[in-house]
Amino acid sequence: GAVVSQHPSRVICKSGTSVKIECRSLDFQATTMFWYRQFPKQSLMLMATSNEGSKATYEQGVEKDKFLINHASLTLSTLTVTSAHPEDSSFYICSARDPGKGYEQYFGPGTRLTVT
């Protein structure tokens, strides 16, 4: 089946620094990827839709200047958390749909971000 990977799986950074998370579709091309954030014991919250070759579409309340999304190729989207603060600590998950396989969306394993 379609596989989506994320890197790193876990990252710790200091407050005020930036951190980049990669999302890759390993065996299919994804024109669109999605980024979610999940706090402990809560649901996944959609942050933005990442579109290959164009600007990301952010959900209401998500700061686009803080969460920079780049979808430079059909297999890679990156999320950069800029000027990270402890409240940005969360589990970040990406997903993508394989256009050749119908409606199912494939999720990455997630990235645990801890800001100290």
Added chain:
Amino acid sequence: GESVGLHLPTLSVQEGDNSIINCAYSNSASDYFIWYKQESGKGPQFIIDIRSNMDKRQGQRVTVLLNKTVKHLSLQIAATQPGDSAVYFCAESGTELKTSYDKVIFGPGTSLSVIP
């Protein structure tokens, strides 16, 4: 961003019993629904999906029921096993999915605990 719910309800079942997990969705325009399983520290895993033109769909040991009149979705797991212990999310998507830009919105989730 869009999010639903802040607390995870919990369901405890005896091994071998059937489990029923319920979900109320919000958007009457949604026409595609999915159930995901999420184990601790991992990304969501697809279980089963259903289109709005159906009211029931069966998979291996799982059945999804859709009641559009009351905007209710349920997941039935037959002969629940310890490996079924996880958090289960229903999710909805709002269009016919003719493009890859359709986003999936997650419900609040239910934590299933299987007692051996």
